[in-house]
Amino acid sequence: DTGVSQDPRHKITKRGQNVTFxxxxxxxxxxxxxxxxxxxxxxxxxxYFQNEAQLEKSRLLSDRFSAERPKGSFSTLEIxxxxxxxSAMYLCASSLGRNQETQYFGPGTRLLVL
Amino acid sequence: LAKTTQPISMDSYEGQEVNIxxxxxxxxxxxxxxxxxxxxxxxxxFIIQGYKTKVTNEVASLFIPADRxxxxxxxxxxxxxxxxxxxCLVGDGTGGGNKLTFGTGTQLKVxx
Numbered sequence: 001d002t003g004v005s006q007d008p009r010h011k012i013t014k015r016g017q018n019v020t021f022x023x024x025x026x027x028x029x030x031x032x033x034x035x036x037x038x039x040x041x042x043x044x045x046x047x048y049f050q051n052e053a054q055l056e057k058s059r060l061l062s063d064r065f066s067a068e069r070p071k072g073s074f075s076t077l078e079i080x081x082x083x084x085x086x087s088a089m090y091l092c093a094s095s096l097g098r099n100q101e102t103q104y105f106g107p108g109t110r111l112l113v114l
Numbered sequence: 115l116a117k118t119t120q121p122i123s124m125d126s127y128e129g130q131e132v133n134i135x136x137x138x139x140x141x142x143x144x145x146x147x148x149x150x151x152x153x154x155x156x157x158x159x160f161i162i163q164g165y166k167t168k169v170t171n172e173v174a175s176l177f178i179p180a181d182r183x184x185x186x187x188x189x190x191x192x193x194x195x196x197x198x199x200x201x202c203l204v205g206d207g208t209g210g211g212n213k214l215t216f217g218t219g220t221q222l223k224v225x226x
Contacts, residue, residue, distance in 0.1 A: 004157070033213065042201055042216025043158065056213065091157050093214075102148075103214060105157030 002026060004106035006092050012112045013082055020078045021109045025094030032075050033103060034067055035091040036060065043091050049075060050097060082113045118202045123221040132189045134220050136202030139183050147178060147185045150201045152219070158201060162187070189222075197224045 005024045013019050025032045030051055035043035046065070047057045051072035061067075069075040079086055089110050093103040120136040138147065146165050150158035162169055164176040164185070175188040189196060199219040
């Protein structure tokens with residue numbers, strides 16, 4: 001399977017704990033995006049990378065959130081001191097790097113903060 | 115970013131053609147119109163993209179009038195497996211990373 005993969009698929013944690021999610025994009029894709037989706041809503045943009053550079057961050061990305069893409073391949077999204085409001089599906093997508101092009105989404109990581 | 119408006123839900127039966135219309139009155143000159151499909155507990159999946167007139171692929175057709183203020187996704191002969199949420203998006207044509215702005219989508223339910 002050469003699609004976007006995400007790990008883990010599910011994560012249950014207690015409030016105040018740190019969690020880290022991983023995304024492996026399609027191999028030749030330069031752009032990588034993170035989105036968050038809550039129940040009944042469409043995905044909301046969080047941040048994106050062009051290769052290893054993080055070029056844009058949404059206001060939704062509080063200082064408890066940090067994303068990296070150190071070698072321009074896989075990316076990690078870390079949430080520190082999780083809160084119950086962080087419970088959501090975290091989606092990763094990748095694309096070749098041209099405008100108006102298709103983004104390919106992974107299956108997502110579902111986070112539940114107790 | 116241009117905002118989109120689409121029906122919250124639609125019901126259909128197997129074998130019917132389904133048309134989902136989306137309005138985007140503030141679409142910019144450089145913006146394309148893109149539709150995604152999402153099943154529960156999965157990421158969105160690209161269906162079709164267009165700029166004007168009509169685009170057809172193996173899955174769907176997209177009709178865009180000359181003023182581009184709306185678009186219609188047409189799914190021919192739907193089956194139960196087409197039950198999903200369908201999102202209409204208008205891209206950021208300014209070159210700003212092409213982040214996607216999703217609305218709440220249209221929940222399509224297909225019955226026997």
